[in-house]
Amino acid sequence: MSTLRSLTEGRWTVPSVAGLLIAISFLLDRLMDTDAAGDIAMVAGAVVAGTPIVAKGVSALLAKVVGIDLLVSVAAIGAVIIGEHWEAAAVTFLFAVGHSLETTTLNRTRSALAELVAVAPDVAVVMHDGAQVEVPAAQVATGEIVLVKNGAKVPVDGIVIDGTGGLDEASITGESLPVEKSAGDEVFAGTVSRGGFLQVKATGVGADTTLARIIHRVEEAQDAKAATQLFMDRFSAWYTPAIMALALVAGLVTGDVVLGLTLLVIGCPGALVISIPVSIVAGIGRAAKDGILIKGGEFLETSARIDVVAVDKTGTLTRGRPQLTEVVVLDPGMDRAQVLTWAARAEAGSEHPLARTILDAAAAEGATVHGLPEATEPVPGKGIVATTDGRRVLIGNLALLEQFEMADTSAAVRTAGSMAAAGQTPMIVAVDDLVVGVVAVADEVRRDAARMVAELHAARVDKVVMLTGDARLVAEAVGKATGVDEIRAGLLPEDKLDAVLELQREGHTVAMVGDGVNDAPALATADIGVAMGAAGSAVAIETADIALMGDNLLKLPEAISLARRTVATMRQNIVIAVTTVVLLLLGVLLGGVTMAIGMLVHEVSVLVVIVNAMRLLRRRSHAPSSPDAVAAVERRLLQNA
Structure with a gap:
């Protein structure tokens, strides 16, 4: 029963039945002396294939839309009236095949959504x-x-x-x-x-x-229309009446009704109409399979024009989790473990963001930190003063040492300066009246950050700009390690917004990559806002134009490359469709192209457009495209090792 239902309700049922009736018509013509039985079977085939087309055409006309279905309906009915039964059957049959093929292909390109639903x-x-x-x-x-x-x-x-x-x-x-x-x-x-x-x-x-x-986002994205698709909708609104007028004039001037009906059929821009949506759905589906959520066709098109990428530093180029990078001992009477232990004991009562980093590092190295200091006093902008085991411990910057009039700080100043120049955050440690050492922490640069920048350049992005609120020296160290083209440091959220606006005023199409929190103004203003590591973040998935699931930086150049491939495919399909229609119209007007032949060529063009779009579903390995880019990445990784 289920098999029978699938045959009667399937998308290929109409063209299959119509094709069978057409075949029976040809068989009857060969077996019988009269054409009547064959004509009846041929007309029946045209009716089976044409009924859904006429229904859609009438529905569109009632909605004051003159569509392609109406063109085919008028042509097929006219062909039956003047006795051109084969032409009527061929046109409706081929159009039905094209529609079924289009539906099948769109369902195939939506496979990413189906796979997501299947894993639920x-x-x-x-x-x-x-x-x-x-x-x-x-x-x-x-x-x-x-x-x-x-x-x-x-x-x-x-x-x-x-x-x-x-x-x-x-x-x-x-x-x-x-x-x-x-x-x-x-x-x-x-x-x-x-x-x-x-x-x-x-x-x-x-x-x-x-x-x-x-699933919700991919579903919305695949239904959203791109700017090119909206243009094609407007184009069809005047193109279809124009073809009908041309066919009417040609028929009246020449007195050839068949010519007018043939022009109606040949002028159907079926391949042109499907060329855009099938490409967009395929592109968005491929992206979803690769962990890249694109909000819709409009953003896919815009992504193909990106020539500047602005990236936040913390959490994007770096991991956003500071690590202890260095401990320099300045007191000959102490060792590394003792300096780190004093720093951890002082930080145990601190609310400073880096306190957890120092405590974790001390614990990892076996240092003993029991309880809280007897007293902890934060000194805004300078550090903290703690009392632990009856000893006064200072941990902070040079200004803190100067406030407490510490003697002999020259070594600490030199050490802290070299650490800062290397992109680390130094914290000077003093116990009672003696500077004992300097500890440094730094946010670890992601190992794939340099490769991401190289691949963005390989994807024809002209400039990668780092926008960060961090200090200039730290930003420059990260910039040097990753190879970004421009560094803008010490920025507040509104400063990042101004930087994006400035780049846009210079004529650039800007993508902003951030965490969606302090970068929110810049993300909203950029032509494309990209959220990193969106898995688990409802806000990022709902607000970003592109959300990169997971924490893989290389998804960004992959997304831009895919967008460029999708737009290129759309343009190729438009050229194929328009060229086919123009050549067929010329063939009809100059003679030699019949209604059936024209419709066959037309459906072949639809198939070519679909196959071209389906190429987007193939996964491409992603690697820097030039040896120079690979070498640059390797050099930076070695420098950071």
């Missing part, structure tokens, strides 16, 4: 009163404990509270290798366990999961 989990195993209970995934409540066993799909967004395991996150971040998870790590619905056993506390369920938001 159906059931979840939750803990109820100490027992494991299997429930529909949509019924899991926020805060419940979900069990994820080997081979199972994670049914919710959540935080691991116990256990270890490896998760395949390809459906969310595009990461090909399983990611190890343990207590405190974040997990996403739709990812698959490749080993281990996890207990997950649900933080996002149902429509609030990252997967659900991605």
